[in-house]
Amino acid sequence: MTVNVLVFPCGSEIGLEIHAALRHAKDVCLHGASSVSDHGEFVYARYRQITAQADSAELVSQLNALIDAWSIDLVVPAHDSVIPVLADNQQRLHAPAMVPEPAMAAICRNKNLTYGRLQGLGIVPRRVELGSADYPIFAKPAVGQGSQGAERVDNDERHRLLADSGIEYVFSEYLPGTEYTVDCISSADGTLLHAAARLRGRVKSGISVRTEPVATDPELEAMALAIAAELRLKGAWFFQARRDRHGVPKLLEVAPRIAGSMALNRMRGINYPLLGIYAYLGKPFTVMPQHYPLVMDRALGNRWRAKLAYERVYLDLDDTLLVRGAPEPQVMALLYQWNTRGIPVVLVTRHATEPVRTLARHRICADLFERIVHLRDGSPKSAVIPPGESAIFIDDAYRERADVASTRGIPVFDVDAVEQLREVRA
Template identity: 35%
Template sequence: MTNILIFPAGTEIGKEIYYALRHDKHINITLAGSDYDSHARHCACAYHVIPDIAQPNWLDALQQLLQLEKIDYIFPAHDDALLALSEKRDALSATVLCPPHETCHTTRYKSKTYQSLRKILPVPAVYTDSNKITQWPVFVKPDRGQGAQGASCIETPEALASLLAQQSDLIVCEYLSGDEYTVDCFSERDRGLLFCQPRTRSRIRAGIAMTSRLVTLEHVEEYARAISDRFHMRGAWFFQLKRAATGELTLLEVAPRIAGTMALNRVNGINFPLLTVYEAMRKKIALLPVCKELQITRSLSNQYKHSIQFQHVYIDYDDTVIINDKLCLLVITFLYQCINHEISIHLITRHAGDIHLELNTRRISMLFDSIIHLDKDAKKSDWIKQQNSIFIDDSFSERMEVFNAKEIPTFDINMLELLIRD
């Protein structure tokens, strides 16, 4: 078993790494990060609170965790963590999954990245003297930033002067007016670039591509190979491009890490986090994408904490397990989750017809520990024997009757996501 730590786990990057590795039978995942509520604290594996890398004692705390959990590999899940971990990798007992520190340092800064690559691929013009700007608007962004966070389009010299007076860490660039793309890449230390796939950045929120689709672009493999060779890339990484007014694809940034929207390629057979682990293990790697036309639309997801404890589930059939003559997949997911946690499931129904034949036809007869088939006048509460139970039914009157009689939690299907564990 390979033990992998995702740190800091509460980012969108950490979420994608977790989703990409969680079902691998050879990997055990540990999560760590600061003491705040995030999706990582709702995952089905241990979450350890350790200091942020800005805190003076973070390295000692991290090393203690590595030894406690016998961690083999650390997956950085934030740009600043990537830089800090690459710098301190020799002081850690686990392998940090990233390229050399020089690469991480250079790519953390737009100015250093452009300076390093300007002779081998198109990069934006950078203005160090605002008096020499002849083409407006210009694009201003933090030199040490990611995505579109903190970036703005500035129309006039006066607005630029005002912004620069307020913030000193900005880089002033040529404004690129065309479409924007991300290119997801994978490199092996011995064979160089093995895979690159461009995708659109159609809808962006907080620097994250919320809608993206696979596309084919000119010169992308040439750019990717040049970047990979220049920075000695290993494992997963990406770069972003934008079209200039001339139509030329021009570099925005390079990041030697996982991107959250790499999920689009993961479901296409290119599991970047897992491939990165394999690259570190020096395993033989082959790639097999399955689809040329693919799109992702991302959204917020809900995670819940609750104090409800139960060992028995009593659930209705019609309009609950079955809705519109089809199995309700949310309910089926929940029932199998109960089986995994050794929670008993009791079907309690007034179904008109042979319920056993119905269940056999639906191929779900073995899901239930007991089947209670009632006549139309029987009270469901009379058949609920255990206090540590919950009751699920689409009918409010049925739920009210059971609650009044048994004082146990009752749910309809719209409430059920509360009980689904990630």
């Protein structure tokens, strides 16, 4: 049975990780929606932009329209602010949402409420009242995400200014030590099945863009077990912790959702979005973590929407399909994409030896090509392309591209530009 999943807002870093984790899942059909034009439309093949924001009275009705149109089985939140809204409106939603009960969603959304609920566990940082501070201290909005609004406070004047700002803050002891995220997965009844700690090595806009696993840490494992027993969160969730001046880890926050950098531990065997779906649908599952050194580093990547219509591809062999003596991975992926879509590919080459033998040596099936044209007489490659044909031409040689562009008037590409031709949405 295929589960139709709606991710909202799908263009967030969380939504992009959910897509990466589920795009190959054979029992999941992904759908995405966002309130603004974002990267989700380049990633989700089934995508819709709505007008309602997370705090809009229209959000539930607009999500319900998508749920009905797409026969959605489960709504997955991809932003902290969406979780309490979905939790509070579970009865109105036409499909269940991957969120905790309203009271628990509210506790996790507000750090003061989180600290109050978990105070008895001995893992919460010491709170600091105005006028009693031994500076520096740490200040952070009680409701927020990432590191937005967080700062070190070094004096009473700044402390008082923040306290009187009209924004609810958490004022706590300053934690100068190492910071961690602990990715957790729990069963449908809230039993913790696994907790995997990772270092927050480099952080950008509150997102851990460089992270790596940490060795087994009994203190962090004990924190995970204590939080899980108290909150009984199910599916995927995480918490963040930082060591105090004595080296003791203290809690920063708990979030009942997917984290964008859960990809690190997903690579080591735990698909948090998929297992989270299983937990919320009441399906039994087990975890099989793997343990080996791994570092994840993130940077901006590109997705493309090329408005090109073509019915045939003409492709060069040397330094195009084969680069530095080996098949070029992106071009190979395109060959299979075109084959699946029924777009014929013609190999046009001036190869020094027999092209079929070279293809066989590199384990490239000659049947991927409609035909192979081996030019030996110095004639232009443009002569192979019929006038007026809806086609594209790919060749590393500028001279060949210039000839085809001027003679046939079709789009031409060097190897560095073929990535725009790949369809990677799911």
